[in-house]
Amino acid sequence: MHAMQLSDPAVKEIFDSKAWDKICKRAEEVKLRVRPAVPSNLKAELRPYQVEGFHFLSYLATNNFGGILADDMGLGKTVQTLAHLSIEKNRRRMQHPSLIIAPTSLMYNWKKEAANFTPHLKVLIHHGNNRHEFSDTIEQHDIILTTYTLLMRDKKLLLQHEFYYLILDEAQYIKNHKAKTTQIAHQIKAKHRLCLTGTPMENHLGELWSLFHFIMPGFLGDSQHF
Numbered sequence: 720m721h722a723m724q725l726s727d728p729a730v731k732e733i734f735d736s737k738a739w740d741k742i743c744k745r746a747e748e749v750k751l752r753v754r755p756a757v758p759s760n761l762k763a764e765l766r767p768y769q770v771e772g773f774h775f776l777s778y779l780a781t782n783n784f785g786g787i788l789a790d791d792m793g794l795g796k797t798v799q800t801l802a803h804l805s806i807e808k809n810r811r812r813m814q815h816p817s818l819i820i821a822p823t824s825l826m827y828n829w830k831k832e833a834a835n836f837t838p839h840l841k842v843l844i845h846h847g848n849n850r851h852e853f854s855d856t857i858e859q860h861d862i863i864l865t866t867y868t869l870l871m872r873d874k875k876l877l878l879q880h881e882f883y884y885l886i887l888d889e890a891q892y893i894k895n896h897k898a899k900t901t902q903i904a905h906q907i908k909a910k911h912r913l914c915l916t917g918t919p920m921e922n923h924l925g926e927l928w929s930l931f932h933f934i935m936p937g938f939l940g941d942s943q944h945f
Contacts, residue, residue, distance in 0.1 A: 761802050796917075826846055
């Protein structure tokens with residue numbers, strides 16, 4: 720099998736003329752090299768592979784792509800993500816807070832690493848019985864941390880806001896595209912979407928499709944066709 724190119728007639732036949740023109744124009748606009756300097760206010764020294772991850776996130780944002788940062792556990796997906804949010808804040812691109820959804824067990828790890836590495840970013844943990852006492856301050860923060868468990872309970876609140884980034888940590892939590900948690904995540908408004916997981920596929924290819932359907936709907940077609 721050969722890799723399909725934009726010039727292949729079989730590819731062009733899939734789209735109508737307007738959609739095809741848009742795709743070709745979009746392909747021409749893609750910036751292949753996006754390698755900004757690590758922000759000076761990041762309180763960490765990134766290892767070479769982490770700098771590559773940071774550049775990857777910048778590449779995705781510059782080209783308005785969603786993506787999956789799939790480093791193994793312990794390789795610093797959190798600090799790479801914080802470095803990226805830091806440079807977006809420095810460049811005044813963050814007009815809204817970024818929402819990070821993670822397992823409950825990782826809430827305070829995110830809070831701790833943000834305090835250590837990016838103390839200039841204002842972080843709000845939306846978790847616990849008193850979480851709604853601070854709901855009115857969401858727009859005053861750079862990062863909002865919440866859990867998958869609270870997506871259903873706080874759906875109304877989260878859908879009221881528009882976020883700059885919607886980031887799913889341990890994103891394999893949405894590997895079932897029919898689950899209610901996955902469907903609510905899809906409904907949250909955000910300019911950029913990002914998945915963090917060391918296991919983007921655990922059992923079958925449909926799980927990978929579910930992640931891509933979240934970050935770039937339609938990119939891999941519908942689930943049945945994929």
